[in-house]
Amino acid sequence: MSQYYPIFIDLQTLPVLVVGGGGVALRKVQTLLHHQALVRIVSPRLVPELQKLIDGKTCSWVEKEYSAEDIQDAMLVFSCTEIESVNAQVSEDAKVHHRCVNVVDDPEKCSFIVPSIMEQGDLKIAVSTGGSSPIVARQVRAELEDLYGPEMAEYLALLKTWRQKAKSDLPLEKRSVFWNRVTDGEVRNLIKAGHLIQAKGVVEQCFLSLLD
Numbered sequence: 732m733s734q735y736y737p738i739f740i741d742l743q744t745l746p747v748l749v750v751g752g753g754g755v756a757l758r759k760v761q762t763l764l765h766h767q768a769l770v771r772i773v774s775p776r777l778v779p780e781l782q783k784l785i786d787g788k789t790c791s792w793v794e795k796e797y798s799a800e801d802i803q804d805a806m807l808v809f810s811c812t813e814i815e816s817v818n819a820q821v822s823e824d825a826k827v828h829h830r831c832v833n834v835v836d837d838p839e840k841c842s843f844i845v846p847s848i849m850e851q852g853d854l855k856i857a858v859s860t861g862g863s864s865p866i867v868a869r870q871v872r873a874e875l876e877d878l879y880g881p882e883m884a885e886y887l888a889l890l891k892t893w894r895q896k897a898k899s900d901l902p903l904e905k906r907s908v909f910w911n912r913v914t915d916g917e918v919r920n921l922i923k924a925g926h927l928i929q930a931k932g933v934v935e936q937c938f939l940s941l942l943d
């Protein structure tokens with residue numbers, strides 16, 4: 732089994748090809764569009780939910796069976812058909828053109844796999860079992876959703892507003908004291924309990940106390 736290397740990619744400028752238009756393609760396309768990819772679907776048929784996502788701009792549909800020239804400029808390729816020989820061909824073509832390819836029913840033909848993703852504002856956790864059990868990846872993701880609630884989004888948004896100020900106004904060693912103090916649990920707990928104004932006050936007090 733491959734040792735998959737996890738990265739977070741900005742998909743906004745990356746054309747993505749999805750081959751197939753069934754339930755699995757739908758799941759992949761939904762995640763891709765959420766991450767602002769430019770999606771082109773090649774498939775003779777689409778399930779109705781996928782049809783609704785076609786807008787001709789961020790998500791387009793080429794109504795035909797796959798052939799090698801469909802790879803075009805796609806950097807990421809997803810093969811989601813139910814036909815093994817088609818999936819194998821897509822994988823082979825993508826690899827010849829040095830593109831990253833995901834084949835839904837065969838990890839051996841993948842050069843990347845898709846993790847289970849949880850998000851709370853700027854917190855994003857991607858879970859993988861390396862293909863051993865996608866269901867377990869989903870279950871771990873659900874456990875993480877219980878652990879990290881909506882307070883994480885507010886907490887990170889608050890910390891982000893201080894990043895530039897801390898960088899410009901505090902010397903390195905005080906910056907480290909500042910970040911350790913504001914992330915020691917109190918601020919997060921205050922936000923979790925609904926006391927956002929107090930939380931902001933604690934951060935501000937801490938910052939002021941460290942100014943020369």
Ligand SMILES: C[C@@]1(CC(=O)O)c2cc3[nH]c(cc4nc(cc5[nH]c(cc(n2)[C@H]1CCC(=O)O)[C@@](C)(CC(=O)O)[C@@H]5CCC(=O)O)C(CC(=O)O)=C4CCC(=O)O)c(CCC(=O)O)c3CC(=O)O
Pocket residue numbers: 758759762833834835836837838841843844845846847848858859860861862863864865866868869872
């Ligand atoms: C290797 C990988 C390749 C890839 O697709 O990238 C792969 C492969 C396969 N999945 C299969 C089945 C299912 N997969 C799901 C769901 C998800 N599968 C995802 C990822 C991955 N699936 C990659 C590995 C991830 C890892 O482990 O690190 C998730 C995380 C992300 C996503 O797809 O968006 C998403 C959960 C998202 C979430 O809810 O958070 C469900 C539905 C469910 O669980 O509800 C079922 C039906 C139940 C079942 O059959 O298990 C089968 C068997 C097909 C068969 O038997 O015919 C194979 C093929 C095989 O294993 O050989």
Ligand SMILES: NC(=O)C1=CN([C@@H]2O[C@H](COP(=O)(O)OP(=O)(O)OC[C@H]3O[C@@H](n4cnc5c(N)ncnc54)[C@H](O)[C@@H]3O)[C@@H](O)[C@H]2O)C=CC1
Pocket residue numbers: 750751752753754755756773774775776777778795796797811812813814817834835836865
């Ligand atoms: N990785 C995963 O998470 C999972 C993978 N699977 C596997 O994924 C495969 C697809 O599952 P579903 O979407 O449910 O199947 P589906 O049968 O609903 O969809 C397959 C799609 O592929 C299209 N297609 C067929 N031949 C094509 C060709 N030559 N060129 C382009 N498109 C073509 C069909 O028109 C259809 O839209 C199945 O083989 C299944 O075993 C199933 C569940 C989960």
